[in-house]
Amino acid sequence: MVNPLLYDFRRTFLRLSILIFLILFVVGGVGIIYEAYHSLNIYPAELYNYNVIVTVSQNKASGVYHILGFAFDNNGNPLSGVTIKIDNNTYVTNSSGYIVVDTSTFPSSITANYNGEEKVILHVNTTHISAGFNSFGFSAQTGNQIENPFINTIIFANISKLVDYSSITYAYQPFFLVFFVIAGYNSNSAHFIFAGIGNFSVEFRNLNNSVIKTINLSINGIKDSVIQIPSNTFYIYVGVPNVSLSGTGMPLEPEIEFEIVTPMLGAVGLFSFAFIIIFIYVAYVMFGKLKDRGLDFILSRPITRGQLYFTRYFSGVISTLVASLLFSLAISITSYSLLHFIPSFIAYYMFIYTFTIVVVWYSISYLFYSLTSPTAGLGISIALYFIVDIAISVISLLYPSLNNVLSYYINPSSASSLISYYMLYLHFPKGVNLGVSVISQILWIILPVVGGYIIFKRLNI
Incomplete structure (x- = not known):
């Protein structure tokens, strides 16, 4: 029946x-x-399962371009063995996922290759969208004034990105640039990448803009830190203590x-x-x-x-x-x-x-x-x-x-x-x-x- x-x-x-x-x-x-x-208009290479960010800055005093490359997986973990080709020179990321290069000229092409999968990061007359990249400008601290507040947030997506800071003067101290990578959705940790000189603070604030947690850091060069994100965090502020902090809402989803x-x-x-x-x-x-x-x-x-x-x-x-x-x-x-x-x-x-x-x-x-x-x-x-x-x-x-x-x-x-x-x-x-x-x-x-x-x-x- x-x-x-x-x-x-x-x-x-x-x-x-x-x-x-x-x-x-x-x-x-x-x-x-x-x-x-x-x-x-996403390029297929944007969907490869690894991420590369390359920053270019220039010391105006010496004229030297400072190139920092960082490779990481979709959980925010550094990737070693990623080949990054800058013009005609090839570099391989170390165990921390970095390459650091100084050059006298601004690069004309940058590509990355990992397990046979190539990403075009910079090529003359080529532009393409970076999946999941949320940009909030750039920041430099000169004397006691912060110029152009900068925080970049990369959130769990497959990214290839060039960030050009070459117009920023960093012969002054303190100076800082910051990335933070959220390791997945609703993650309780963030992978922070600091480049600069001086003492800095990271503040985590809730939806009402009240401070939940503050972390103070002393940086001289590049610092890579995994920082726990308190629950109910809605804003992250980064900057120089007692001088100025630049903040942004912490978007929880990639673009x-x-x-x-x-x-x-x-x-x-x-x-x-x-x-x-x-x-x-x-x-x-x-x-x-x-x-x-x-x-x-x-x-x-x-x-x-x-x-x-x-x-x-x-x-x-x-x-x-x-x-x-x-x-x-x-x-x-x-x-x-x-x-x-x-x-x-x-x-x-x-x-x-x-x-x-x-x-x-x-x-x-x-x-x-x-x-x-x-x-x-x-x-x-x-x-x-x-x-x-x-x-x-x-x-x-x-x-x-x-x-x-x-x-x-x-x-x-x-x-x-x-x-x-x-x-x-x-x-x-x-x-x-x-x-x-x-x-x-x-x-x-x-x-x-x-x-x-x-x-x-x-x-x-």
Whole structure:
């Protein structure tokens, strides 16, 4: 005997409308990601699984160009044995991942090679994007004045980058240049690379700009330090103690990940919108129309109203789960095949986003199908979805102070708002109680289903 839940799942998921729309949106989502990827103009070498940064600075007093090359893997660990060719001269990184070269002329070409994979770092008339590189200018300390605040942050991506400091005078003291490399997503450590002379400080601050931790360093030349990042760090400030500190927000995602996630969220939003409407209609066909047909057939089968109600409901939930999973996997696999990296949590949150928002409105429709006629339930469910979405947007625009409450607590689609924000910035919105938001979302699923069942159980059909 066929399991009723499995039987209803097949009737739900294998409906022609669901399969057609699923195929269309998977293909459309893949197309959106592919178009976003090509709009970035990434060279294939940018995706090789190692990173090289070369800095060039000039001592104005002597005219000598000082070249520092640093190679590291995607966890921020130094790589030895990376060949860096500067013009016609070849150098190999040491056990600390460095090469240090002084030359009388500015280089015209720089390439790196590791395990047969070559990156072009500098070539005449050649420019290309550096995947995952977030730049915040450059910095020099001359006398007691900081000129052009500089902090560069490189975050877990495959990078080849030339940073030219040759216009900066460093015959003065103190002087510093700083890189810091975040070793992976949500890492608790950072790989700091200091080049300079003098005493410096590193401050870690929270979202409210309060200092969590301060580290003081004395540098004479190049210093390579792995520093633990305190939890709740949102800003990192580097500079000369008691003189001036240059700070920047600590972006938790690489630039390329941000550029890809943005269209990815667009594809997810379109998928969710379409499948909310589709599954409200599926609930109409699988459950709402039963009231019009009557339930006489139940009397000839060993099944109760509760079994019928929840079997039909959970068959739709499982169909939503499968559709969301297939869509999320298709988008994630496409992104990974193009970029050679994508954080696993991106696929996870995409799935949670689509699955949750569709199930919420699917559940709400069950309440209205129990309360009213099938046709009225269909119309009210779809209309309410649009009304709530528009109302929250308008009220939040008119009263910004209510945005968090409306978007993350009251909104039936609060999970989509939270996950969209997190996927872009890798932290949740300031001031939002995550626990309350999650409970609210769960209640938006449970209460309509339970309420609909109580009403359905008492109906005289």
